[in-house]
Amino acid sequence: MNNEIQVFLNKLSEEFFLFAPQQDGAVINIKEVRDIGDVDWSGRMPTNTWKALFLPAREKMFDISDGRLVKSKTSQPKIAAIGVNVVDLKALTLLELVFSRDVYYQERRCNTLIIGYSSSWPNDYKKYKIFSHNFEEDILEHLIFDIFIAQFAVGRMKIYSGSEKGQHILEEGGIKDYEHIEFAGPISEKGPDKKMLLLKKKMESSQGKRIWHELNKICIACGKCSINCPTCFCFDLEDSVDPDNPERVRKWGSCFYNDFSLVAGGGKELDTVSKKIFFWYYHKFVRIPFEYMMPGCVGCGRCSKVCPVGIKIEEVLKKV
Amino acid sequence: MTKRKNIKPKIAIIGLTSCEGCQFVMLDQGRRFLDWLAKVQLEEFRLVEDEPILAEHYDICFVEGNPVTKANIKLLKEMRCRSDKLVVVGNCAALGGVWELKNYASKTRAIKAVYKKLKVANPDIKEVDNFVKVDYVIPGCPIDGDEFIELANQLLKKGSFRIPQNPVCYECQSRGYQCLLQQEEICLGPITLGGCKAVCLKSKQACWGCRGLFDGAQVENFMNYLLKHFSREQVYRIMEVFGARDTILKRLEEMQGKKNRKFGKSKVNKIDNKIKKLK
Numbered sequence: 217m218n219n220e221i222q223v224f225l226n227k228l229s230e231e232f233f234l235f236a237p238q239q240d241g242a243v244i245n246i247k248e249v250r251d252i253g254d255v256d257w258s259g260r261m262p263t264n265t266w267k268a269l270f271l272p273a274r275e276k277m278f279d280i281s282d283g284r285l286v287k288s289k290t291s292q293p294k295i296a297a298i299g300v301n302v303v304d305l306k307a308l309t310l311l312e313l314v315f316s317r318d319v320y321y322q323e324r325r326c327n328t329l330i331i332g333y334s335s336s337w338p339n340d341y342k343k344y345k346i347f348s349h350n351f352e353e354d355i356l357e358h359l360i361f362d363i364f365i366a367q368f369a370v371g372r373m374k375i376y377s378g379s380e381k382g383q384h385i386l387e388e389g390g391i392k393d394y395e396h397i398e399f400a401g402p403i404s405e406k407g408p409d410k411k412m413l414l415l416k417k418k419m420e421s422s423q424g425k426r427i428w429h430e431l432n433k434i435c436i437a438c439g440k441c442s443i444n445c446p447t448c449f450c451f452d453l454e455d456s457v458d459p460d461n462p463e464r465v466r467k468w469g470s471c472f473y474n475d476f477s478l479v480a481g482g483g484k485e486l487d488t489v490s491k492k493i494f495f496w497y498y499h500k501f502v503r504i505p506f507e508y509m510m511p512g513c514v515g516c517g518r519c520s521k522v523c524p525v526g527i528k529i530e531e532v533l534k535k536v
Numbered sequence: 537m538t539k540r541k542n543i544k545p546k547i548a549i550i551g552l553t554s555c556e557g558c559q560f561v562m563l564d565q566g567r568r569f570l571d572w573l574a575k576v577q578l579e580e581f582r583l584v585e586d587e588p589i590l591a592e593h594y595d596i597c598f599v600e601g602n603p604v605t606k607a608n609i610k611l612l613k614e615m616r617c618r619s620d621k622l623v624v625v626g627n628c629a630a631l632g633g634v635w636e637l638k639n640y641a642s643k644t645r646a647i648k649a650v651y652k653k654l655k656v657a658n659p660d661i662k663e664v665d666n667f668v669k670v671d672y673v674i675p676g677c678p679i680d681g682d683e684f685i686e687l688a689n690q691l692l693k694k695g696s697f698r699i700p701q702n703p704v705c706y707e708c709q710s711r712g713y714q715c716l717l718q719q720e721e722i723c724l725g726p727i728t729l730g731g732c733k734a735v736c737l738k739s740k741q742a743c744w745g746c747r748g749l750f751d752g753a754q755v756e757n758f759m760n761y762l763l764k765h766f767s768r769e770q771v772y773r774i775m776e777v778f779g780a781r782d783t784i785l786k787r788l789e790e791m792q793g794k795k796n797r798k799f800g801k802s803k804v805n806k807i808d809n810k811i812k813k814l815k
């Protein structure tokens with residue numbers, strides 16, 4: 217990465233905890249930056265996701281005192297998320313929509329600076345083989361970010377700001393040569409994505425198809441796919457009665473586990489693997505597009521990579 | 537037993553044959569454990585008392601360890617009679633413990649290898665629930681301290697005992713650990729009850745299932761997957777370390793049995809044969 221950016225990040229680290237993709241053994245993982253030289257700028261898809269920065273795997277919501285719930289006071293650290301690729305920005309844009317009224321999410325989000333990055337602008341969709349929706353040229357107008365660094369294949373680099381906060385920080389950091397892009401909402405003026413709508417239609421009429429019976433025999437319901445998915449946002453609430461620490465906690469849930477559809481009395485809606493996996497796909501490709509006009513799957517390929525039994529989402533979609 | 541308000545529940549904590557590690561975990565909780573003790577009337581704590589005297593009645597009896605000896609079995613039955621609720625604590629009590637290994641090997645050879653000269657009884661190892669009715673299970677080898685404190689407190693509140701039914705994979709992955717199953721190691725995480733914070737995976741040690749199965753474990757698909765990649769001997773050896781093999785195969789049988797009812801008879805026989813081969 218060029219000198220100007222290095223200096224800028226160094227300055228940023230005085231105010232923020234920096235998080236970025238870094239080489240971690242054989243894979244790329246998002247973690248806290250100890251040395252700015254460690255940041256991976258190759259544009260390879262990180263194994264883990266950014267969602268933990270906004271939606272921790274386990275988060276205390278309320279303290280319970282005398283049987284009453286009192287919102288836990290937690291001070292959110294200032295974090296800069298550096299090098300978020302376009303697909304992951306798309307996922308964060310969806311989360312932003314889903315949690316627009318969630319104080320816990322919003323408190324975190326307010327203290328976070330999102331710095332997007334492309335290593336091969338504007339060809340990322342080809343590079344990541346995105347299958348769930350199309351690339352639009354005006355995509356940056358429809359993604360949330362504070363700053364975006366676009367590295368073109370020919371070596372040129374361009375910097376964008378996407379919010380006032382971003383502008384301010386760029387100016388302070390001595391970067392004057394940037395273009396501002398005003399966020400125009402998550403959905404393109406041309407309407408919802410065509411490919412997404414096509415997949416939605418296919419999914420809607422896929423119940424009972426052979427593919428679900430096939431998956432019923434191989435999926436082990438480990439839930440790895442949903443835990444590692446940047447858009448899976450379900451959570452469980454858990455109350456603890458430990459007198460030292462009576463609390464209500466929110467933690468990541470997964471529709472692959474029985475607790476997800478457990479209701480009082482012990483009944484479970486999703487009692488077979490095929491129901492669970494169908495539900496998962498249905499949420500991503502039908503219900504989220506229906507509710508938010510955005511794809512529930514950004515096509516990052518993480519779920520395929522982590523599935524121990526080799527279920528590949530791209531292949532499944534071909535068969536629905 | 538008539539109960540009046542403000543009477544603290546009577547508690548017994550007993551150990552059968554075990555390493556006593558689980559009772560030590562309780563002590564290790566320090567002040568938190570003492571705070572809990574303040575809310576109960578501790579009648580028995582076998583780890584720290586010299587001469588136990590049986591009370592007539594207990595509200596809750598915690599049983600650590602496995603009923604291996606005749607004296608163990610007698611004490612266990614006695615405690616069951618005197619207790620409203622019986623809670624088994626730890627892998628030995630719940631799944632048989634490490635020494636259940638000998639059930640799966642030749643137990644005569646096993647005993648000779650360990651006690652070269654001594655003559656000792658050599659019974660099959662059976663879990664506590666083979667002898668008495670078990671109300672609750674606090675799993676793990678050893679148990680997790682935080683979970684114990686939470687559950688012990690829940691037990692004092694009527695009817696709220698509950699362990700979230702997630703697999704170890706959930707805890708492993710939400711903490712960002714590397715998946716060993718995808719690196720050609722046998723890991724029982726996908727079918728094993730979480731709650732241990734995936735401690736083994738933290739140290740890059742595969743899960744060997746010490747906490748037993750969770751509700752929703754896809755034993756059938758998981759077994760098929762394992763047997764495609766590993767030999768049956770390899771898979772069984774891992775399942776035997778914490779005595780989980782019998783429980784896992786039993787659940788497998790139940791799952792397959794449930795399916796059979798949906799098919800005709802010929803198919804049932806075919807699957808029966810398959811199960812027999814599995815054993």
Ligand code: SF4
Nearest residue numbers: 435436438439441523
């Ligand atoms: S990762 Fe694969 S096996 Fe596990 S729940 Fe997802 S699809 Fe099923």
Ligand code: SF4
Nearest residue numbers: 445513514516517519
């Ligand atoms: S490809 Fe898989 S992991 Fe990525 S967004 Fe889609 S469902 Fe989630």
Ligand code: SF4
Nearest residue numbers: 557626627628677678
């Ligand atoms: S379960 Fe493990 S730690 Fe607990 S008593 Fe048995 S051997 Fe010891």
Ligand code: SF4
Nearest residue numbers: 705708715716723725
């Ligand atoms: S290492 Fe084991 S526990 Fe962790 S995700 Fe893989 S299979 Fe699950």
Ligand code: SF4
Nearest residue numbers: 732736743744745746
């Ligand atoms: S990871 Fe598995 S073997 Fe290790 S403590 Fe947890 S349940 Fe037991």
